[in-house]
Amino acid sequence: MTNVAIVYYSATGNVHALATAAAEGAEKAGAEVRLRKVAELAPAQVIAGQPAWAAHAEQAKDIPEATVDDLLWADAIMLGTPTRYGAMASQLKQFIDITGPVWQKGLLADKIYGAFGSAGTAHGGHESTLLTLHNVFCHWGGLIVPPGYTDDIQFHLGNPYGTSHVGGEGQPAGPVLDGARYQARRITQMATALKRGHVA
Template structure:
């Protein structure tokens, strides 16, 4: 049987969610999946980006990361979405991509896939859980199978977020614990998607 296809789709302004997404891609690859790491298009005005040097620097540093297209969603057996919190909800950039997936949804091409989400916020109670739950609302509409990390691995008792891998940016660079939590989450997604693929083939 062919390995499962996993798309890791993310938006990151200054690099935090990119680091989590990259770790998730590593975890999925190590679990044997075919992986596509994809960023969503930047829609913020140049004036906003110019006001934050780290934002522009991250854009330059990730210029080689391909932008996501509808074909990536159609290709995937499982999808991990990564987004910073924006007032307790996903970023406008991620939302813009999701809002454009109507044609795939109407054709039933988003149903039956495994979905999971990860996030970051500037403060400890900055909306991480509500952001992941908001993405889960999308997955419900798509007919997706939601796979959270839960407390299914010892690393989760260190990371503390059963909803999805996350990081508080005001504490500094993304921690090794958060990165390992993202890898574990992706492995769990791959294991679930693989079991579904085997079951459906039978």
């Protein structure tokens, strides 16, 4: 069995929807999946003042928070984030920053990695945000498996670095969710092949 950890941050639910679709895609490809959100850092009063943010916090309250052990357990890891000024959200960055001790031991190396996200506008930092996550994967010694243009859906979505949603167009639906499922399926398949190679 291939283990896939899908770790994400979502304020209003767009990245949560992508993460859920990715979990479906990985499971369909035969993986055991851990869907995990990272801890919220924003003050409760700030969240309460934003109806969409507050609603999603309630919706996602039962999803377990990610731990470093989830990364150690996984053969493949997908990280998801909304865009914040062309980079990942601070909530996800904070989680990444606590991985130093296991990174120093090489325990995050030789795993399959992928990224997904959402930005408010079409040119709001989709690629740059995903590439900031790719930078992390390189430091970890991981193997990045992007969707590329390896499926017809990618020619429709147009982002070879990872699934990304334009938040200003409403909640994720249709092709973008299919894209997340496809990306997770591809990552799972590559992780399974790598794992079998190690066993051999």
